Amino acid sequence: MFRIFQHFSDTLLRRLAAIAQELAVPQGKSLFTEGDGGEDFFVIIGGSVEGGRVTPVGRQLVVRLRVGQMFGDESYLDAKPRPMTITATQDSVVLRFDSYQVRALVERDLELNVALLRAFWHSLATKIRQANQFMAEVFTKRDTISYAGCPAEGEDVDLGPGKKLELFKERGLSAAELRLLAMTLTARRYPPDAFVFVEGDKGDCLYIVVDGRVRISRRLPELGEETLAVLDRGEVFGEMALVDDQPRSADARAHLDACTVLTLTQADLEDILSLPPTAAAQFLRLLDCILCRRLRNMVDLLVSWRMMAGFGS
Incomplete structure (x- = not known):
């Protein structure tokens, strides 16, 4: 079982898998482009993909994803355009989850809704952490500011x-x-x-x-x-x-x-x-929407930093 689905029971996994569409994606093919509409999300079951943006100084990498990871969840959650272009870096296989079918399913199955919102949380947090790591890679060394004399804790x-x-x-x-x-x-x-x-x-x-x-x-x-x-x-x-x-x-x-x-x-x-699922879903939905906004902002910032540092492919 993939880590993002570790909180799913076997029954919940079968219900979600029943609406999945398996897609073979050849190396170099884009599944969607920055600015596209669409709210379907995807899980990688073979191969790998990258997320990036095309800029005047070349393509800027913002995320690398491998087997067991998810993409497209941002637009499913906030109904906004795709924040990046996702391209297969090798021949890959993904599961596509149609947003309309998923929404209909979780509306009927509150337990599945909670489990899926928790999976989105894990997915978004992973991508935010990776964006932070990519920001550090823009520079050749790490800062070593001392914390001596920092303000007291709360x-x-x-x-x-x-x-x-x-x-x-x-x-x-x-x-x-x-x-x-x-x-x-x-x-x-x-x-x-x-x-x-x-x-x-x-x-x-x-x-x-x-x-x-x-x-x-x-x-x-x-x-x-x-x-x-x-x-x-x-x-x-x-x-x-x-x-x-x-x-x-x-x-x-x-x-x-x-x-x-x-x-x-x-x-x-x-x-x-x-x-109860209704209460748990309220909290997780709020958290996911906050993380969506933060990830989009961090992608914007990361692209700007990479451009200033002369990155581009």
Whole structure:
């Protein structure tokens, strides 16, 4: 079983496989092009593909995918045009999942909906982490900024259940079970420019911004700190650590002013996933949409950096 489907029971896998269309893709053939419409998604079962964009200075690579990985899920989730051109790098075989059939299926099968949303989360997080790695490869060496004298870590604060519930409601998390969970999450406050975590840290939780803003950035040679994203109230970050147990791939710190975040641990996540399917799907759908937006933004940024550094094929 592929890792993205590790949370599927055999029954759920059979239901999803029943609507899959197997396609043979010769080396060099593109399955779709940047800017195309279409919301079908694909899983590679043989061979490999690359995602890239054509620019005035040549083609820019943004993602490499192999057997067991998924692509096209961004457009399935957010109904926006394809963010990149996907091309087979060798003779390949993929499974194509028609978006209309999938939507009809998950509407009837709430358990399958939760499992598929979780698979999308894993797929998107993997591509975001790879984009981060490609950004590092643009430069010939890694930065070595010392953290001596960094601002103190945050401290636990008591927000009260009302503020937590209000945040969840704003994000469309209306299920009673999620509102109950919100009241149990720990809140932490960080002073201006304090680090929530730094690149290379071991991650054991994700965060939800309650107030203030959080800056996601990397420290790069010759450029210093390069901002990847600035997150506002209701945004989620640090979610990749709960997918692949890898170290943090970027820094997160309070942006300009102080910020308050809710922390959601692996145990909290398991509690969410054990909720009734409607409640679990609400949370996973929100997380997936946030990751879609972040991946699209990172692809734009990566292409710009590669062009500035003289990359292109």
